[in-house]
Amino acid sequence: MVHLGPKAPPSRKGSMADVPRSLLDQIKQIETLFTVKPEKLISISDHFVKELDKGLSKQGGNIPMIPGWVLDYPTGEEKGDYLAIDLGGTNLRVVLVKLGGDRTFDTTQSKYSLPSSMRTGTADELFSFIADCLDKFVKEEFPEGVSSPLPLGFTFSYPASQDAINMGVLQRWTKGFDIDGVEGHDVVPMLQKFISQKNVPINVVALINDTTGTLIASMYTDSEAKLGLIFGTGVNGAYYDVVKDIPKLEGKLPADVSPDSPMAVNCEYGAFDNEHLVLPRTKYDIQIDQESPRPGQQSYEKMIAGYYLGELLRLILLDLAKDGFIFENQNLSKLQKPYVMDTSYPARIEEDPYENLSDVESLFLQLGIVTTEPERKLIRAICEIIGTRAARLSICGIAAICKKRGYKTAHCAADGSVYTKYPNFKQRAAQGLRDIFQWNTKEDPIVIVPAEDGSGAGAAIIAALTEKRLAAGLSVGIKGN
Numbered sequence: 290m291v292h293l294g295p296k297a298p299p300s301r302k303g304s305m306a307d308v309p310r311s312l313l314d315q316i317k318q319i320e321t322l323f324t325v326k327p328e329k330l331i332s333i334s335d336h337f338v339k340e341l342d343k344g345l346s347k348q349g350g351n352i353p354m355i356p357g358w359v360l361d362y363p364t365g366e367e368k369g370d371y372l373a374i375d376l377g378g379t380n381l382r383v384v385l386v387k388l389g390g391d392r393t394f395d396t397t398q399s400k401y402s403l404p405s406s407m408r409t410g411t412a413d414e415l416f417s418f419i420a421d422c423l424d425k426f427v428k429e430e431f432p433e434g435v436s437s438p439l440p441l442g443f444t445f446s447y448p449a450s451q452d453a454i455n456m457g458v459l460q461r462w463t464k465g466f467d468i469d470g471v472e473g474h475d476v477v478p479m480l481q482k483f484i485s486q487k488n489v490p491i492n493v494v495a496l497i498n499d500t501t502g503t504l505i506a507s508m509y510t511d512s513e514a515k516l517g518l519i520f521g522t523g524v525n526g527a528y529y530d531v532v533k534d535i536p537k538l539e540g541k542l543p544a545d546v547s548p549d550s551p552m553a554v555n556c557e558y559g560a561f562d563n564e565h566l567v568l569p570r571t572k573y574d575i576q577i578d579q580e581s582p583r584p585g586q587q588s589y590e591k592m593i594a595g596y597y598l599g600e601l602l603r604l605i606l607l608d609l610a611k612d613g614f615i616f617e618n619q620n621l622s623k624l625q626k627p628y629v630m631d632t633s634y635p636a637r638i639e640e641d642p643y644e645n646l647s648d649v650e651s652l653f654l655q656l657g658i659v660t661t662e663p664e665r666k667l668i669r670a671i672c673e674i675i676g677t678r679a680a681r682l683s684i685c686g687i688a689a690i691c692k693k694r695g696y697k698t699a700h701c702a703a704d705g706s707v708y709t710k711y712p713n714f715k716q717r718a719a720q721g722l723r724d725i726f727q728w729n730t731k732e733d734p735i736v737i738v739p740a741e742d743g744s745g746a747g748a749a750i751i752a753a754l755t756e757k758r759l760a761a762g763l764s765v766g767i768k769g770n
């Protein structure tokens with residue numbers, strides 16, 4: 290036997306010859322529902338630009354466009370030990386960041402899965418849980434204790450209005466969260482209270498959004514970085530605008546903030562098109578929205594974000610089963626459970642390298658469903674259709690920010706499991722940008738690149754920038770803050 294070195298992983302040919310016409314027709318129908326043509330992408334992104342502008346106006350609009358009060362660009366000389374926590378949609382991360390003062394940083398971190406009951410628990414349970422994780426982490430990392438309280442950057446990945454960088458009033462929960470007593474309140478004192486009660490030596494210095502942190506952390510190491518993006522449980526983007534181009538800040542600026550000052554903006558663009566003017570919503574998208582804790586909100590996010598793509602697949606399969614196309618005589622009780630499929634399901638299905646889709650077969654056996662090979666090919670095709678639409682719609686926010694700011698070139702720094710783990714997301718997203726901009730260059734001038742650790746290093750850098758401003762007696766928010 291000639292050994293030709295390590296075997297190349299099998300790449301699937303994907304013949305559909307054995308798939309009956311009835312299933313091929315269903316695939317075609319779903320593909321028609323979920324296809325977003327180039328001209329549609331262009332019209333969506335043009336409307337998106339108008340909505341971004343509306344969000345910055347005095348009267349506001351669907352998209353919150355939250356000034357993040359990061360008023361300086363990182364210099365790369367920030368130095369010191371900072372703690373960061375990242376309360377995302379799926380995990381809580383605690384990160385110790387050692388800024389080297391030379392555009393380098395080192396991080397040590399622990400990740401704690403958020404108990405799913407936490408999404409609908411009480412505010413005290415949530416903030417006490419975070420304080421406990423911080424307490425555990427500090428005791429592990431500083432067994433001898435600390436000489437003075439550690440400054441902490443709090444990455445809070447939800448839409449929070451900020452009149453200053455060291456506060457944030459939750460506008461609304463997203464990503465399936467529904468915890469009473471937090472919306473409309475400043476979450477910084479809610480967390481600090483539990484930190485103090487548990488005598489954890491920490492001071493919350495800054496509250497940031499994970500996209501703002503991603504932007505700042507990526508600018509720290511990449512001078513071409515102009516956007517910070519998250520494609521994770523939720524979806525969002527941040528960029529730097531200029532204070533004088535933000536009408537809703539008129540008259541609110543303290544004297545030491547110049548109109549030409551840069552201002553990081555947390556777009557919160559998951560809320561794009563809540564009026565349903567341009568996004569091609571299907572009955573499945575409408576069902577997800579209606580069954581969510583906050584119907585009518587986050588329309589764009591609910592079509593493309595990690596929290597929802599697995600649920601989208603589940604609803605489509607249940608619909609086909611109800612109409613008798615698939616899963617005849619199968620027990621669907623597990624598949625009937627909402628959100629039983631997270632987005633790792635379509636991801637793993639698209640990654641199955643075998644012609645007979647044996648990985649898909651075992652995945653559905655775990656759900657108590659015996660599948661035929663033609664059914665598995667239909668399931669695979671539907672995942673590719675869902676994944677392609679998600680990637681193509683995901684870049685509309687990127688195109689809109691670049692059009693609005695007139696960026697001809699940009700590194701768009703992205704993080705989140707859909708970006709980092711969903712198969713073919715990167716290629717599909719890049720094609721979507723090409724379809725919008727119609728570049729005739731060899732290299733794409735606007736590219737999506739892997740981000741630095743925004744909710745860790747980004748939060749730490751922003752905490753360092755904030756401490757510097759406070760030490761210099763400079764403002765960190767609107768007048769009086």
Ligand SMILES: Nc1ncnc2c1ncn2[C@@H]1O[C@H](COP(=O)(O)OP(=O)(O)O)[C@@H](O)[C@H]1O
Pocket residue numbers: 376377378379380520521522523594595596597599631632633636637704705706707710711712
């Ligand atoms: N292999 C995968 N491919 C794509 N998405 C995934 C994968 N595994 C998990 N996900 C989805 O990613 C989301 C978690 O995103 P992540 O960025 O890890 O956390 P967070 O959103 O809390 O920052 C979940 O909604 C989950 O469904």
Ligand SMILES: O=P(O)(O)OC[C@H]1O[C@@H](O)[C@H](O)[C@@H](O)[C@@H]1O
Pocket residue numbers: 376377378379445446447448463464498499500519520521522523524525526557559590705
């Ligand atoms: O990192 P996550 O949990 O996927 O969050 C991404 C986005 O999710 C959205 O739902 C939040 O409103 C944003 O603030 C956040 O940036």
